[in-house]
Amino acid sequence: MTPKVALVTGATQGLGLALVEGLAQQLSTEDTVYLTGRDAERVAQAVDALPGGGARVRGEVLDVADPHGSARLAERLADRHGGVDVVFGNAVMRVGPDDDPRAIVEEYAEVNNFGTTRLLRAFTPLLRDGGRFLVVASSFGTLRHLAPALHDRFDGLSSLDEVDKQVAAWRDAVKDGTARAGDWPGFVNIPSKIGQVAAVRALAAQRRDDDLARGILLAAVCPGMMNTPTSAMWWDVSDAPSPAQAAETVLELVSRPVDPGQYGELIRDGAVLPWK
Template identity: 50%
Template structure:
């Protein structure tokens, strides 16, 4: 299943999975607006790619848990999850008015998916969080690194950190605390931190079950959300091109070296922000 999938990258991932798996598997296309979700599913069906539409607002923990129960009842488990839902932010609009939805969607939505769908992951399954290359500690001053100590903190601790960050933005205290000016940076770091914590807690079970837990940086993608922030989109990928790496993670053999990491085009972007490997 893929969240945030009625448009852009999420829809392209759904299409790629449907092409790769055909009628052997059910691919769930989810989003928070029923009309847009059903329209996207109908359009893909018209292209010969039948998918299953489901409404799921990741900001609503109850909705996430309810969908997880329905999928568990229908199928017993899930083979692939792409936690892709992301809130767009707009230049020229005060961050204090945007940060709440950003954190609720990107961060609390990611951890809600981990809590509800992580236990449903079958042997050999893959849990992917779509993030970005901003999701490393290189984007933070050193004194804030302890806020994302993924070796010791829990998912609940991380949620608290992200809520405290949002409150600092709203109160005007974030700059004095040293947070980056662009709120997307802290959000992406929080998403990758969630993957690292979840992967740490599941490491032994995942190893035995042949599962992969990973964050993915697709690179610059030409979408409605990214266009306002970049004056030159000539080097941006189309959603279909960017989806290839994510579909490959779903359909290719698991690469243990990627476990718990942020991966871009098959290469690991280290958490500390040092050289790629």
């Protein structure tokens, strides 16, 4: 049996680190889990701090905001292993209540949105039979959180290029201030998460038949509210699950057989959240 290969982006802390640890325990000693982040020192520290046992954990530097970073890493892993079995797109730029959306939206979209579509382009062609590609989003990533007048911006898109175009238009509207006078929500996380889910849906529409025939799941996942310092800036999360607890439900999608009803959808706690 070919050893399995897993990859987690944004994995030096929080949910990403918990996903790496969970995958390492779920997979065998013959398998490899790649822990990635944009800072080499933090990547090395995270790898060293993980408990032993299970799959081998290797660190790799990956800045998803680098236009060529995902493609370069995909090429290296293809040379080493021939393909990948599990990818978690978890890299995210965090935003606080005091951040000016106009000042941060360019970097925010670069990491959260264009970073997601770059990862999808680079790694979905490497998925082996039975593979999983899961983009970590949130329940904000549905059209119910967007004004109806804006639904057609993200609904029914047929390619990642179309998604990138719509995200860029939103980004530019935030930067020049016109978004504030229109129907866009002030919380930049909402259009960004909708853009992530739209990217999954657009690519899934192209790949669905072949992926399901090969036992592959491509989906967005919502881990739910977690007790993290970033979430605590916005909400009371004192009773929320830890990242390790939230990771458990997400990791079930790796071990369970593929449910065709979940393919291309946003999943939370094993259930599909309606797009519309």
